[in-house]
Amino acid sequence: MNGEIASSLAPEELLITTVADMLSGLRHVAVGAQSPIPGSAALLARARSDGALRVSMLGSETHSPFTDGGRELFDCAAQGRIDAFFLSGGQIDGEANINLVGIGDYPETKVRFPGSFGSAYLYFLVPRVILFREEHTARVLVPKVDFVSAPGSSDTNMNRTGGPHALVTGRGVFDFDANKRRFRLSSVHPGHDTDEIREHTGFDYDSGEQVPETRLPDGPTLELLRGQVADEVAETYPAFATRLFGAVTAP
Amino acid sequence: MNGEIASSLAPEELLITTVADMLSGLRHVAVGAQSPIPGSAALLARARSDGALRVSMLGSETHSPFTDGGRELFDCAAQGRIDAFFLSGGQIDGEANINLVGIGDYPETKVRFPGSFGSAYLYFLVPRVILFREEHTARVLVPKVDFVSAPGSSDTNMNRTGGPHALVTGRGVFDFDANKRRFRLSSVHPGHDTDEIREHTGFDYDSGEQVPETRLPDGPTLELLRGQVADEVAETYPAFATRLFGAVTAP
Amino acid sequence: MSELVTSAEDLAERIPDGAKVALAPDYSGCSMVTARALISRGAKNLHLIGVPSVGFQGDMLIGAGCVKTLETAAVTLDEYGPAPRFMAAAKAGSINVIDGTCPAIHSGLQAAEKGIPFMPVRGIIGSDLLEHRDDWITSTDPFDEQDGPLVLVKAIRPDIALIHAPLADRNGNIWIGVRREMMLMAHAARETFVTAEEIYDGDLLADEARAPGTIPGLYVSALAEAASGAWPVGLFGRYGPDDAHLREYLERARTDEGFASYLEEFVYTPRAAK
Amino acid sequence: MSELVTSAEDLAERIPDGAKVALAPDYSGCSMVTARALISRGAKNLHLIGVPSVGFQGDMLIGAGCVKTLETAAVTLDEYGPAPRFMAAAKAGSINVIDGTCPAIHSGLQAAEKGIPFMPVRGIIGSDLLEHRDDWITSTDPFDEQDGPLVLVKAIRPDIALIHAPLADRNGNIWIGVRREMMLMAHAARETFVTAEEIYDGDLLADEARAPGTIPGLYVSALAEAASGAWPVGLFGRYGPDDAHLREYLERARTDEGFASYLEEFVYTPRAAK
Numbered sequence A, B: 001m002n003g004e005i006a007s008s009l010a011p012e013e014l015l016i017t018t019v020a021d022m023l024s025g026l027r028h029v030a031v032g033a034q035s036p037i038p039g040s041a042a043l044l045a046r047a048r049s050d051g052a053l054r055v056s057m058l059g060s061e062t063h064s065p066f067t068d069g070g071r072e073l074f075d076c077a078a079q080g081r082i083d084a085f086f087l088s089g090g091q092i093d094g095e096a097n098i099n100l101v102g103i104g105d106y107p108e109t110k111v112r113f114p115g116s117f118g119s120a121y122l123y124f125l126v127p128r129v130i131l132f133r134e135e136h137t138a139r140v141l142v143p144k145v146d147f148v149s150a151p152g153s154s155d156t157n158m159n160r161t162g163g164p165h166a167l168v169t170g171r172g173v174f175d176f177d178a179n180k181r182r183f184r185l186s187s188v189h190p191g192h193d194t195d196e197i198r199e200h201t202g203f204d205y206d207s208g209e210q211v212p213e214t215r216l217p218d219g220p221t222l223e224l225l226r227g228q229v230a231d232e233v234a235e236t237y238p239a240f241a242t243r244l245f246g247a248v249t250a251p
Numbered sequence C, D: 001m002s003e004l005v006t007s008a009e010d011l012a013e014r015i016p017d018g019a020k021v022a023l024a025p026d027y028s029g030c031s032m033v034t035a036r037a038l039i040s041r042g043a044k045n046l047h048l049i050g051v052p053s054v055g056f057q058g059d060m061l062i063g064a065g066c067v068k069t070l071e072t073a074a075v076t077l078d079e080y081g082p083a084p085r086f087m088a089a090a091k092a093g094s095i096n097v098i099d100g101t102c103p104a105i106h107s108g109l110q111a112a113e114k115g116i117p118f119m120p121v122r123g124i125i126g127s128d129l130l131e132h133r134d135d136w137i138t139s140t141d142p143f144d145e146q147d148g149p150l151v152l153v154k155a156i157r158p159d160i161a162l163i164h165a166p167l168a169d170r171n172g173n174i175w176i177g178v179r180r181e182m183m184l185m186a187h188a189a190r191e192t193f194v195t196a197e198e199i200y201d202g203d204l205l206a207d208e209a210r211a212p213g214t215i216p217g218l219y220v221s222a223l224a225e226a227a228s229g230a231w232p233v234g235l236f237g238r239y240g241p242d243d244a245h246l247r248e249y250l251e252r253a254r255t256d257e258g259f260a261s262y263l264e265e266f267v268y269t270p271r272a273a274k
Helices: A002-008 A011-022 A036-048 A072-078 A119-125 A194-200 A219-236 A238-245 B002-008 B011-021 B036-048 B072-078 B119-125 B194-200 B219-236 B238-245 C008-013 C032-040 C056-063 C084-092 C102-114 C128-132 C181-188 C243-252 C256-268 D008-013 D032-040 D056-063 D084-092 D102-114 D128-132 D181-188 D243-252 D256-268
Strands: A028-031 A054-057 A084-087 A091-093 A102-105 A108-112 A128-133 A164-169 A172-177 A182-188 B028-031 B054-057 B084-087 B091-093 B102-105 B108-112 B128-133 B164-169 B172-177 B182-188 C003-005 C020-023 C046-050 C067-072 C096-099 C118-121 C136-140 C149-154 C160-165 C167-169 C191-196 C222-225 D003-005 D020-023 D046-050 D067-072 D096-099 D118-121 D136-140 D149-154 D160-165 D167-169 D191-196 D222-225
Touching: A011 A036, A011 A128, A011 A164, A011 A219, A028 A036, A028 A072, A036 A054, A036 A128, A036 A219, A036 A238, A072 A119, A072 C102, A072 D102, A084 A119, A108 D084, A119 D102, A182 A194, A219 A238, B011 B036, B011 B128, B011 B164, B011 B219, B028 B036, B028 B072, B036 B054, B036 B128, B036 B219, B036 B238, B072 B119, B072 C102, B072 D102, B084 B119, B108 C084, B119 C102, B182 B194, B219 B238, C008 C032, C008 C191, C008 C222, C032 C056, C032 C160, C032 C191, C032 C256, C046 C056, C056 C067, C056 C084, C056 C243, C056 C256, C084 C256, C096 C128, C102 C118, C102 C149, C102 C181, C102 D102, C102 D118, C118 D102, C118 D118, C128 C136, C160 C181, C167 C191, C243 C256, D008 D032, D008 D191, D008 D222, D032 D056, D032 D160, D032 D191, D032 D256, D046 D056, D056 D067, D056 D084, D056 D243, D056 D256, D084 D256, D096 D128, D102 D118, D102 D149, D102 D181, D128 D136, D160 D181, D167 D191, D243 D256
Parallel strands: A028 A054, A028 A084, A084 A128, A128 A164, B028 B054, B028 B084, B084 B128, B128 B164, C003 C222, C020 C046, C020 C160, C046 C067, C067 C096, C160 C191, C191 C222, D003 D222, D020 D046, D020 D160, D046 D067, D067 D096, D160 D191, D191 D222
Antiparallel strands: A102 A108, A164 A172, A172 A182, B102 B108, B164 B172, B172 B182, C118 C149, C136 C149, D118 D149, D136 D149
């Protein structure tokens, strides 16, 4: 069974199930716009939660619960009502600082990114922020970001209830140790290895002797993902759902 | 004609037309709940403004323009979008301080009033606040209020764009001189006189040698009030409208 | 998730003695049926917050001895006259009144809504209200010291927002139309308890016309269906106040004995609402 | 009173060079037809405020040389890719970018809405954004000095809020549904200019279902009917983005010449929207 799953599993599916595992037991997960993999993970986690997990997807007409305009997501986070959120970065460094502004010496950036969005706020207020970036290269995962849109850690006097929980990439998963302010490699996706990850990671990080392979989903989970969840994903991300799930043989 | 008007004019009608005159040329007047005379005055001023005056009546289903909850009136005033508002007081003193809290040494009040509502705010932000209180007695118009819900004047360093414009009672009209921080009797309603007003006013105020009688409305104004405006008033204050306008002979 | 409970009594059981409870004014959405259930269960030491004022609901809870502290801009029964039980309690000193002003209450709740410790509010300076509030501080504008003094009001975070609404769905979404003070209450409070005239078999948030006036279920802890739940005060768009009953209340509430007989007849021995 | 004008060109005439103009993001209500009219009339030195971000509308105005300053949390074309004219201008240093973060923009507008000089905002401290903002100050909570540092953001008062909505009435009331960032913009700005898909012959505020999602005409200076006024971006509840056109925009806007030809074809020589 496991071999069967491994052979049929798309890399995106593994990312979805990996992230979904990080959301189990939570009450409310919010997902930003243009985030098909985190969004799918949240919907999968909800499907497994027996109705306990609430998912708020920005940009979705059917899964956005907000009625107070653009500010409501941020107010809601400050009220402590959002347990998990996803952030990314044009650059991410070893202290989990993220850069969404640009490369070079600001404001004279050589490469300009879109901007910080709500990162400088949500990173402080959402207990479980999952950093998600498929591209795992030394270009993205740098020793020190050129511009800190949002810092991974704060001084102890700062009133901060949120911060980085993990970093998920196309090659593996890192946990973040808030005390040491360092990442620790926690699993490697099938088909990748620790040397490759070390080579393509620009920052230093901790790692055990043996790093396990990222856990594959079990059969029922995959069935749920490719069935009910795929349909829900298609409502918000039709092109993504078709590409990922469209050609999958029904189980 | 003038004699005819005087003889048929109800005291409340004179109050309405007197207040309406104070609203001419304005863009937006707001009226609190349970204010039939100020409300009628605002509607009369609107009817005479050829559509230029906007009237927002709290508690009215048809004339309340607000869609952002209880705070909107206050935000709107701070934005400079409200030109006139009405306040009253359980006590009003000669410096235009108003007391909506109680008589006696707070918090051990001998008589408790309902509370300050938004007075401590709107008095600072609405350029033309009209103090309105039908009862004109030394019990209400006191030398010094027992509790300042909202002050009539502020130190010059205070960022204040609003304040008292006039005090209208059942006996006459006072203007307020912000520099002297004193009222000045500006007119006496028909059937009353300056000695009577001096006797029933607990605070000291300025007064010219000759104080004119409060100007009576002209025929067309009265016709407008008893016709179109009466109908509009009846939407929000049916009992008041019936009592005041119901038995009036159609002109 | 929001829990659909069976009755206002169930909601009243979930409001513990001493809770800080935010209430809407009479013209907005008052869960009078839950107020009666609170009196029936003998609730004590409540800290009521009027958003920004209270009416019959506050007067009745005060008269029944459920209230220790009342934080409000006013207690008003509008044209019915002064609030008899509030005035008696204020005179007797049997409740602690925290006198405020409407915009400061709204801003305090907005601060809680945003998770910030305070919010600046214009005006107020020179009002005696300020002398009696240790949760209001006079400060200056750090961007322009010449701008004059400014009041900072501390965030107001109710334990519970208690409201009545015309319509709710099974997901706990609550339609409140333009009465958005109730939306603010729900955002600011830790928990929101709701009675609704009617349960709608559908998703209010999925309805383009209804969604803009809807509090998402996300904020709602528990919900009970209660037809005429605002009686004897009115409910916007549904029914007006029961004038005769409110006048009777006012008449009877003038004395301790009269008020006791009112409670006996209409609260401890509940009868069907009109 | 709100003025009913004949066209988006009339609105563009009322937006002076140098004005501080608040814009909604692409998923909300963008008056693209007025943006094109601004480019046509050669508007200069605009200070755009993204609430909290801008998309195609901002990219196009920047590319056409209308913009001196851009205050925003982001410039995003979502799945279409990076914003080409913004990136070129940022690299060339031809616009002044004031980088912010979404909640600080909302709070700055809320401060203007309330007429207060600033509002506290959580988070931000440790972000390099703070180093480049003289309108953000680090302070402490005066109610609890132990609570750690806190950022105060200065009020943001736009001269003009420019939006597109599905529906408006002749009183200038504007239906925006749940897209209440546009309500905030209208409250905070000195003037609000609106294009609407359709003019409704009635009073949106008198309609219990529509009123909760309606900006009162009180805030609206001028209004023009403009079917497909958001094209080529979408309008919630009405139409989606014109995918093929947006991809063509992106392709052509990669170069100065391509963008010039785009403007020539679709802006200076206006054609009927799709």
